[in-house]
Amino acid sequence: MTPPAMPAAARRYDLLLFDFDGTLADSSVLFDRFVPALGRQRGVPEPAGGWHSLRGLDSRAMLRALRIRWWQLPGVTRQMRATMAAHLDQVQLYPGMLPVLQQLHGQGVQMVVVSSNTRPTVEQILGPALPLFSALHCGASLLGKRRIMARALRQARVPAARALSIGDECRDAQASQACGIAFAGVSWGMATAAALQPYSAGALLARPDDLLHCVAQGNAPA
Secondary structure (H helix, E strand, C coil): CCCCCCCHHHCCCCEEEECCECCCEECHHHHHHHHHHHHHHCCCCCCCCCHHHHHHCCHHHHHHHCCCCHHHHHHHHHHHHHHHHHCHHHCEECCCHHHHHHHHHHCCCEEEEECCCCHHHHHHHHHHHHHHCCEEECCCCCCCHHHHHHHHHHHHCCCHHHEEEEECCHHHHHHHHHCCCEEEEECCCCCCHHHHHHHCCCCCECCCCHHHHHHHHCCCCC
């Protein structure tokens, strides 16, 4: 049974802007396959701590570590999307994510996706969760989410103070802050907790259902 809509006065946020890869979908295959291959392609020696040590860097530092210039970003983004498309059978929503999304939707919370991935890929992986989202804003450049977030906010007609961005990377947080949107980091995605926590308004979300408390109260449970 669909839960009754939560009155707007009883919740902290009316609009949720979700990153996709590493936040809604477990696309760790993207990092595991793409980043080492990209590093070798560019002649970058494997870091002493292994390729996974790059997860502790913010986006710009990671690009520097991989020797990627700003003008090379479109090509790198195309490679990343192709890697994801080739391994769709290995990507799915995180366990427990679908019922949380269904409950939020049933409570009247508006939800959108803001992603660097392609719309067909996002739609396919969302599957039964697709109708729960009022909009999919796809195709953002690796460092270009701020503009798309601002557009999503305008289209939803929700004040920035009533919106929450959820993501697993520092670039998600930086784009959110530039738009005046609160940010909640998740602990299950790409960035390490140490890298992401300074950007998050409260404790990192440790599991999908922490989001229910965050929407209602404005912070994750301790």
